[in-house]
Amino acid sequence: MGAQDAPVLEADGVSKRFPGVLALDEVSFALRPGEVHALVGENGAGKSTLIKVFTGAHRPDGGRVLVGGEPVAFGSPLDARRAGISAVHQEVGLVPAMSVARNLLLGREPRTRLGVIDLPRLHAAAEETLAGLGVRADVRAPLRSLGVGTQQMVALARAVSVDARVVIMDEPTSSLEPREVETLFGVVRELRARGISTVYVSHRLDELYRLCDRVTVLRDGRVAHTGPLADLDRLRLISLMLGRDLADVRARGVTRFSGEHEAAGPPVLRAHRLTRRHVLDGVSVTVRPGEVVGLGGLLGAGRTETAKAIVGALPLDDGEVVVDGTPLRRRRPVAAALRAGVSLLPEDRKAEGIVPGLSVRENIALAALPRLARAGLVSEARIDRMVAEFMRRLRIKAASPHQRVEELSGGNQQKVLLARWLATDPRVLLLDEPTRGIDVGAKAEVQALIDELARDGLGVLLISADLEELVEGSDRVVVLRDGTVAGELDGDEVTEDRVMAVIAGDRPDERSDERSGEGPGEERHG
Structure with a gap:
């Protein structure tokens, strides 16, 4: 490496710990003068933590940060700015x-x-x-x-x-119109021409391949790959981000619960052309009774936003949600969805799910209280019977129903949330990352419960970044990319290889097993 290629910003074996989490595990990263370097990875990969280390918001617990080859120890973001490192975040911050x-x-x-x-x-x-x-x-x-x-x-x-030497851009196009995106791209190219280096964080593959010289892939706090972006086709890049080896995926074949869920009758849920500016663009999904429909895609593809739009938690510019043939009313949409029998288990159970100060009993009964009331009064005995039934059915391990919910393990907290929404007697259950952050045993129990619910006739929309979980648990998979439906897979098409191919941009009906390693096409479809 010549002097002109010496890194302007470098992480040398950087580690960062938080209580119970190793967010960065000996991460090394080198940014050359004038280059545009993509930093990619799924949720929890460590991107945000590395950015905060570079910008002085976090101090590393191990390793070194170097600027122009000299070790630095930033005590604050101001120190980083004085060293010539600037950041542009999704939130404007002005x-x-x-x-x-x-x-x-x-x-x-x-x-x-x-x-x-x-x-x-x-x-x-x-x-x-x-x-x-x-x-x-x-x-x-x-x-x-x-x-x-x-x-x-x-x-x-x-x-x-x-006087920045380095500009870090964190999802810079998330709120931009197409014309503004082109202006941004022009700015990035101008920075490159001036010799200013850019760290470019984006989930949009089109942008990465248009702008970036090299790429570093983080997964579970470690570097999974670094090198020229031109050397990676999209399918290989996605496999690195998701931690799935293509040869291994093809060798394992299909190990699904195909045929176990007996979907019958017209759709119980039909989400039609859901549109929200900069977030969703005409997303349509249907779920029949007894069917598990997987919702796949990379981080930022619109999976969580689709689920929130269905239950009314994300206001829409256009589109409609129909349950059992009846459109949900736009006025008070969350209440309308709940009355129609549509419930959402959110991705972040701590921030959007459990109520920490309440007991297991109170958390389970919370959503079902209107159904249990008679003339405005709720029978304590009815609540006790319902809670006991769900604790038994879901095998919730707690000292008693009166134990505080935050004292339970992550898996049991997840089961408490499932019990809460099952107590509303839903027609459709939307599950957003239902097994994230729980141990292997609890994960298997939750997956078995989802299958049991589908066999009992419940319609399920399953969102998961775990390809194996998505493929093995779903009858159909709808794949999202950049807020649109990129493709839909059914029956024997539902394999990890095919899901990754659709994410990458291949048409599922034009792709054979023999050409799985070839570079993907460029077409958008849906």
């Missing part, structure tokens, strides 16, 4: 009430001899900075008066204007 110019030069405003801000020079400097990046905006206007995309571009302009 001051909405201030003008664009003040936001761009905040803390660096030109001043007169009397010490007051020199507005003409401030506005001229701001206009020059934006023009240099091809961004048009009234620098005198309050930031909040601009569109989200333009605000994002202002944040990027500020990051570049502080």
Whole structure:
């Protein structure tokens, strides 16, 4: 490696621990001058932690961070900025009430001899900075008066204007319109031409292949791969992110519960062309009684957002949800979905699921109280019988129904949440990562329970980043990519190899087992 290629930013065996979690495990990463380096990985891979180490928000517990070949120890984000490392996050992080110019030069405003801000020079400097990046905006206007995309571009302009050597972009296009995305790409190329290096974090594969020179894949806190992006086709990149070896996937073949779920009759749930700006674009999913439909895709594909849209927790710009042939009312959509028998087990059970201060009994009964009430009164005996039944059926291990729910293991907390929603007697159950963060034994029990519920006629929508779980547990799989339906697999098509191929952009009906290792196509379909 020549002197001109020496890393401008480097992680050398960096480790970072949090209580009960090894977030980074001896991670090494090298960013060369002027390169655009993709940093990719699924939820929990360690991307955010590594970014926070680079930007001074976290201090590593082991290893070193080097800038220009010299070890550094950032005590704060300000230290990192002084070293020439700037970050642009999904949340803009500026001051909405201030003008664009003040936001761009905040803390660096030109001043007169009397010490007051020199507005003409401030506005001229701001206009020059934006023009240099091809961004048009009234620098005198309050930031909040601009569109989200333009605000994002202002944040990027500020990051570049502080004499940055490195710009870290975390999902920078998540709120941008297509025209603004092209402007952003132009900015990234301009940075490359100036010799400024970029760490580019995105789940959108099209962007990575258009912009990035090299890629580092993180998985479970470790480096799974690093090297030129051009050397990896999309299917191989996805397999590295998901931790699935392509040869191993094909050798194992299909080990599904195919035929175990007997779907019958018309759809119990029909989500039709769900659309939410920048999030979902015409997503359609159907679920029949007794059927488990898997919802696959990479992080950011729209899986969780689809589930939240179905239960009314994500407002829609267009589309409708139909349960048993009846469209759900747009007014108070969450209550309408619950009354219609649609329940969601959320991905983050601690933030959106269990109520820590309450007992196991109270957590289970929470959603079913309206059904148990008679003339506004709830019988304690009826609650006790219901809770005892679900604790027995789901084999919830607790000292008693009155034990505080946060004292239970992760697997038993997950079962308490399942019991809560099963107590509402749902027609459709949406399960978002139902086995994440629980031990192997509890995972097997939850998977067996899902199969049992489907055999009893419940419609299930299963979201899982675990390809094996998704394939083995689903009758059909709908694959999402960038907020749209990329393809649907049914019957013998439901294999890990095929799911990854659709994520990568291959048409499932044009792909044979013999050509699974070939580069994927470019077409979007759905």
